[in-house]
Amino acid sequence: MERRQFLKATAAASFWLASAPAFLGAEAAGKKYRTALLGTGWWGMNILGEAMASGQCEVVALCDVDRRLLEPAAQKVQQLTGAQPKLFKDYRELLAGVKPEIVIVGTPDHWHPLMTIDAVRAGAHVYVEKPVGHTIREGRAMVKAARETGKVVQVGTHRRVSPHNVSGREFILSGKVGKIGFIRSFVHYGGGPEKPRRNVEPPPELDWDLWCGPAPKRPYNGDPKNPWSGGIHPRGFRNYLDYANGTLGDWGVHWMDQILWIMGAITGELWPRKVYSTGGRPVKGKPVLTETEQTTDAPDHQIATFEFENFTATWEHRQFAGNNAEKGENVGCYFYGTNGTFHMGWKNGWVFYPADSRAEPVRQAPQLHPPDDQNIKELWADFLDAIKTGRRPVSDIEEVHRSTNMSLLGMLSLKLGRSVVWDGRKEECVGDPEANRLLQREYRPGWQYPA
Known part of the structure; x- marks a missing residue:
């Protein structure tokens, strides 16, 4: 588009x-x-x-x-x-x-x-x-x-369509934040070291082979008597890279989408031109996958940098230490402009902090629905x-495909251990056959990767 x-x-x-x-x-x-x-x-x-x-x-x-x-x-x-x-x-x-x-x-x-x-x-x-x-x-x-x-x-x-996100976007597009040169997006939740879960036979009510479908078939590690007890299924899958892409692939898509939705209307840029990411599992520990037990394998913290022509955006998350040392929420985007800093948040709405410290912050409360806000x-x-x-x-689908691509490129760079140059029009990494091989993956026998 x-x-x-x-x-x-x-x-x-x-x-x-x-x-x-x-x-x-x-x-x-x-x-x-x-x-x-x-x-x-x-x-x-x-x-x-x-x-x-x-x-x-x-x-x-x-x-x-x-x-x-x-x-x-x-x-x-x-x-x-x-x-x-x-x-x-x-x-x-x-x-x-x-x-x-x-x-x-x-x-x-x-x-x-x-x-x-x-x-x-x-x-x-x-x-x-x-x-x-x-x-x-x-x-x-x-x-x-x-x-x-x-x-x-x-x-x-x-x-x-969240009312405060819509009004926040309008506030930014009005020019009140000034020229935006940097955006910091983040999700910080507490956590700690991870112990391996025991692999067990899936319960008779669950077709585990079909659950895995086109993805690799890992051993099942939930509680057969309680579907909400943890393990890969039903909620834990996001931190197993065979089935999802960690916090950046989950939470990050929301905030990558906000960045493109807002900045695309200002600069016309709909994809980054260069991406670099790093991170690891120093707190959760090295991933484990054996015949008897396993852990998650997504990073417990990650930083990604997205270079655009007219601004730079970053992503950061961690699953330890919480976010009690910083003001504001533990999720969202900070848009840093020449007139001040705008925080697009979640449960507390948005806040604009003027560069003039004598001026009062401008706030907009959220209008969210239960359950889950x-x-x-x-x-x-x-x-x-x-x-x-x-x-x-x-x-x-096309707009959010581009937003998802930002998260997936961050994960691709993390796996490669280096930066990638992205041609968003062709949707390929420039002059980088190794990176381009990671733009898709093999499906399990019996399933056909879509053309």
Whole structure:
């Protein structure tokens, strides 16, 4: 997307958000979309909850490889709507048998590309959780499939519609922060050393081979009696690099997206030209993977630098020491401008600290929804409106593919141990065959990497 198109699209999104309360408060009327959820865990059910609350979606099917999650989800849908959705273990059977009009992909990261591509090719619009995928070329294949089929693909970067993020972006675009030369994004949570978990046989309710799918099949290390007890599945997968990309691939996508969403409208730059990252596991310890036990293998801290033509951005995270020594939140972005410092945060909204120390800070409180302090409601409403009108959604697959690429390039540089030069138009590392080999990965036998 060229800069003129980008500015036009973001202006349209801002106009819609200005009128969002009236739309969201309207009586549900007209068509109800046949809706299916793939991945019935915690976050998938958060999304489905907003789909049901919209009054415009009929839940016709649920899919999960773990019956311990699937069956309670079906019970909840029945309690809330009276519907009895069909239940599936294999999403391909769901797409063929039910033919939904909307598919929600709420699975672990390594499943996002295949499910999204297969769903749009089966005739469905898709709401897929971030990050777009596990590798960069998967994301490009998702964009290609969306454009070829003409289907709406909304990505779950709900901060694009969070009221304080929208007003904060408008504040920055107004010029009140001045010329921005540096952006620092970060997520800091406490933690400590990690002890290996014992590998065990997966519970009979879980198809572990299908859970791993196209990704490498590691031993199962959860508690067979308690699906929420830890290990890889269901929530721990983000720190196992076979299935996700650590904190930068999880939290980082939200803040990389904020950087491109805001600075792209100012400078026209939609990707970095050079990326370098370093980090490790000095606190958690070296990764362990044996026949009997394993640990996570994502870095417990990481720093990445993204060089743009007109500014520099950095990412940092750590999973130890918390963030009690710094003011503000433990997540967000600091935009450093000639007129002051702007903190785009989460639970405390945003704050602008003027360069003139005599001036009072400017603050905007957040407007977040339970559970989990999010704005899925607004993003789902935008998704439905995009389907009805045929426009691109505010978190369109192509834009968030570029945001995901920033995180994935940071992880790529970390694995290489050196910087990479990025051609965002061609989506390849310049003159670097070793780096380009990491833009995709081999799938397990029986699964085809998307073209």
